[in-house]
Amino acid sequence: MHIKKFKKLLILLLALLVLGGCTGNMTGGKTESSKKIFTIVTSFYPMYVSTINVTRGIASVRVINMTKPQTGCLHDYQLTPQDLVTLESADAFVVNGAGMEAFLNDVISRQKNLKIIEASRGITLLRDPSGEYNPHVWVSITDAIAQVRNIAGQLSAVNAANAKEYESNANIYIAKLEALKTKMHASLAHIKTRDIITFHEAFPYFAQEFNLHIAAVIERDPGTAPTMKELAAIIDMVNNSKVKVLFAEPQYSPSAARTIAAETGAKIYSLDPAVQANTEGNAYNLISLKEALA
Numbered sequence: 216m217h218i219k220k221f222k223k224l225l226i227l228l229l230a231l232l233v234l235g236g237c238t239g240n241m242t243g244g245k246t247e248s249s250k251k252i253f254t255i256v257t258s259f260y261p262m263y264v265s266t267i268n269v270t271r272g273i274a275s276v277r278v279i280n281m282t283k284p285q286t287g288c289l290h291d292y293q294l295t296p297q298d299l300v301t302l303e304s305a306d307a308f309v310v311n312g313a314g315m316e317a318f319l320n321d322v323i324s325r326q327k328n329l330k331i332i333e334a335s336r337g338i339t340l341l342r343d344p345s346g347e348y349n350p351h352v353w354v355s356i357t358d359a360i361a362q363v364r365n366i367a368g369q370l371s372a373v374n375a376a377n378a379k380e381y382e383s384n385a386n387i388y389i390a391k392l393e394a395l396k397t398k399m400h401a402s403l404a405h406i407k408t409r410d411i412i413t414f415h416e417a418f419p420y421f422a423q424e425f426n427l428h429i430a431a432v433i434e435r436d437p438g439t440a441p442t443m444k445e446l447a448a449i450i451d452m453v454n455n456s457k458v459k460v461l462f463a464e465p466q467y468s469p470s471a472a473r474t475i476a477a478e479t480g481a482k483i484y485s486l487d488p489a490v491q492a493n494t495e496g497n498a499y500n501l502i503s504l505k506e507a508l509a
Contacts, residue, residue, distance in 0.1 A: 252277050253374050255332075256305040258316050259289050260490055261353045262334060262366075266309050268388040269367045273380045279305075287466050287490045288351070288417070294318050299325065307332050307373055309366055313340055315350035330373040334362035341419045343435075354488050355420035356396040360389050399425065399501050406508040410457065412449065412481075414464045414472065417488040421500075430458045433471050441471055453479040460507045462486040482507070 255270065255278045257263040263280040270276045281298050282289070289311075302308060302322060310316045312333040323331065338361050340348040352358040367385035371378035403425050411422070412431045422429050431449050434441055441449070453459070459481045463469035472483050484507040486500050 251275070253306050253377070254279065254304055255307045255309060255370070256281050256301055257309045258282065258311060259286055260284055262309045262311055264489075265334065265353075265359070265363050265366055265388075269363060269370065269381055269384050270377075271384050273377050273384075276374075276377060281308075288488070289315050289317070292316075292318065294321065302326055302329065305329060307370065309334060309370075311335055311350055311353065311362075313338075313350035313352060314348050330369075332366055332369040332373075334365050336365050336369075337361070341423065343416055343419075345435075349416055349419050351417045351488060352420050354417055355424045356392055356399065357424055358420055360392050360396075363389055363392070402501055402505055403508075406504070408457065408460070408508050410460075411508075412453070412458060412461045412475075413486065414462060414467060414469075417464070417490075418462075418486060421486075425504075430456065433461070433463075433475070434467075446471065446474065449475055450478045453481050460484060462503075462507070464488060466490060 253276045255266060255276065257266050257278065257280050259282045260280065263278065267278050270278055279301060281301050282292070286292070303326070305326075307330040308322065308326075309332040310319060312319075312335040316322075319331070322329065335350070335352050335358075338352050338358050340350075340352070343349050353362055363385050367381040371381050374381075409427045410430045411427055412433065413422075413429055414432070415434045416432055418427075418429060421427070431452055433449065453475060459479070461472045461476055461481050461483045463472045463483055463485050465485055465487055469483060475481060476483050484503050486503060
């Protein structure tokens, strides 16, 4: 008798468990564990930094950086098979735009449903001496702030469920950038010289913001050493002018800058375009500029 009662009780308990599980799925729609994750892929490190700040603390959003943290600028970058696999799982792809991602059309043709978030949308672009648009807009704090707003606004349009969180996070991050911008402008307002020589074409937006004059560029493209003729021209310019400051970049070899310094007596400092992990960006640049130009 006791055994029969025990069996009945066991059957009743099992039925309640099954019904309880079904009821939870029916009334709540998807359970917390089965909610769809909104996956965002970023093209390279500067876009990753802005995006993780815009998405901070949102449990249903995942951010993946497509390229390795030490890739640097995407000049002539070629998509790898792993990049394509990464993009297949993405709901949105955050890119700098302005020509930085030369492979973007290929991505769009392969992933027709992928939402493209273009951080440089609406920003006034500068042109290189070659006539092409310069894509290094994030190096200017003012333009970096505009990019953060762009990322938050465009993500809100394609993922409305998290729109309030995107906006709130963006405002918090922008406040930090605004504070750094104010500090840098105040610190650089009274520097003695504003003529500089930079490593490559990463700093026109930065120079424009802080009223600096780029007298020469050592390498038009990083990794492409200047010709002997170009090197001689820079050496002559430095020797015949008051420009005695060379800025290399921590991501690249300073060998050409060292050659110029040896021939002219100019001093080498460093400016960081913040394209890789483990670098300091504009906080570092402020210290370097104050030391070099004061």
